Amino acid sequence: MKDIKRRIRSVGSTKQITKAMELVSSSKLRRAKQRAESARPYFEAQYTLLSEIASSKKDFSTVYTEERPIKRRLFIVIAGDRGLAAGYNSNILKAAVAAHEGDAEKPEIIAIGRKSVEFFEKRGYKLVGSYPYLAENVKTAHCADIARTVTDMFRNGEVDEVVLFYTAFVSALVQNPERIKLLPISDIGAGTGDGDNCLISYDPSPEAVFNRIVPKFIMSLIKCGVVESYASEQGARRTAMESATDNDEQMIADLYL
Numbered sequence: 106m107k108d109i110k111r112r113i114r115s116v117g118s119t120k121q122i123t124k125a126m127e128l129v130s131s132s133k134l135r136r137a138k139q140r141a142e143s144a145r146p147y148f149e150a151q152y153t154l155l156s157e158i159a160s161s162k163k164d165f166s167t168v169y170t171e172e173r174p175i176k177r178r179l180f181i182v183i184a185g186d187r188g189l190a191a192g193y194n195s196n197i198l199k200a201a202v203a204a205h206e207g208d209a210e211k212p213e214i215i216a217i218g219r220k221s222v223e224f225f226e227k228r229g230y231k232l233v234g235s236y237p238y239l240a241e242n243v244k245t246a247h248c249a250d251i252a253r254t255v256t257d258m259f260r261n262g263e264v265d266e267v268v269l270f271y272t273a274f275v276s277a278l279v280q281n282p283e284r285i286k287l288l289p290i291s292d293i294g295a296g297t298g299d300g301d302n303c304l305i306s307y308d309p310s311p312e313a314v315f316n317r318i319v320p321k322f323i324m325s326l327i328k329c330g331v332v333e334s335y336a337s338e339q340g341a342r343r344t345a346m347e348s349a350t351d352n353d354e355q356m357i358a359d360l361y362l
Contacts, residue, residue, distance in 0.1 A: 113360045120353035126189065127346035130339045133241075134277060137336035141274050144332050148325045155290070155322055158307060158315045167312045168260055169319045170290050178205060178212035179233065179255065179264040181287075181327065183271040183334040184221035186238050193272065193280060193341035194220045197334075200282045201270045213264065215251060217331060233258070240335040243328060252324035259288045271330035272337040278344060280337035285330075287323055 159165050182201045184194045198221065205212050214230045216222040219237040226232065234254060239247055258264050267288040273281045307314045 109360055113357055116353050116356050116360070120350055120357070123346045123349040123353060127343055127350060130343035130346060134336065134339040134343055137332065137339050138274065140332045141329075141336045144325075144329045148329050151318070151322050151325055155315065155318060157305070158311050158318070165311060165315075167316050167319075169256075169288060169316060172289055172291070173265045175265045177210065177264045177266075178208065179215065179258060179267045180204070180212045181215045181217065181251070181255070181267070181269045181330075182221045182225070183240070183269075183330055184216075184218040184224070185334075185338040186219040186240065187342075188220070189345060190338055190342040191345040193338050194218075194224075197270055197272050197282045198224050200284065204268065204270075204284060212268075215254070217251075218334075240331050240338070243331045243335075245324070245328065248324045248328040248331070249320075251327050252320050255287065255323055256320045269326060269330050271334045274333045274336040274340060277340040280341055285326065287326060290319070 159170075180201055182197065184197055188194065211230050213233050214221075214225045215234040215236075216225050216232055217236045217239055222232070222235040222237050226235075234251060236247065236251070255267050259267055266286065269285045269287050271283055271285075273283045275281060
């Protein structure tokens with residue numbers, strides 16, 4: 106009888122923790138969802154602008170659209186700062202590892218989130234940048250610094266491809282690991298016009314304007330990835346903690362019986 110009562114108290118304490126974490130995640134999820142939804146129009150507007158510039162000339166080509174033989178890659182991997190979020194962290198980290206299984210060399214990494222930093226440090230990857238505890242209070246300046254590093258490395262030929270790994274927020278119950286190739290930029294301008302659009306002129310040239318906008322485009326993509334991932338983390342943690350609380354309640358009922 107004492108063992109059963111002790112077990113009930115122990116499970117009850119765990120239930121209080123999981124319930125509190127569920128409520129905190131629910132509160133954070135509402136704010137994170139609003140941030141994710143408000144960031145999307147900004148990215149879509151920039152993508153439209155890039156497409157219009159790229160479609161202004163038939164022979165459009167810049168350093169950011171140059172396709173090269175891929176020898177060195179740079180991965181930007183966004184994971185969480187804490188655990189207890191079901192498969193949220195493991196899913197995106199596994200996706201990043203699977204993406205370079207056939208490569209002769211490991212990619213260089215920009216790790217966003219404590220779990221991402223710890224994962225790649227332990228496995229001997231070269232970290233170009235590490236940004237733990239960034240997602241909850243992400244600022245445009247942080248994303249601009251990352252975008253500047255990415256574009257400088259690609260422009261200088263230090264890497265031949267840049268890929269962003271993040272978790273897309275679909276709903277509180279569904280979060281999908283995603284990957285986007287940031288550089289080189291391909292398919293920009295496809296299907297947007299016949300080329301040589303004379304209605305808009307770009308000074309000094311479409312290529313110069315395009316190259317000036319690309320770092321801002323990369324910055325907005327990174328920021329969108331961070332806010333989407335943070336919303337996904339809160340959704341996954343809320344679902345996991347809700348399930349854990351339900352299991353605790355069922356276990357306590359069985360013990361009382």
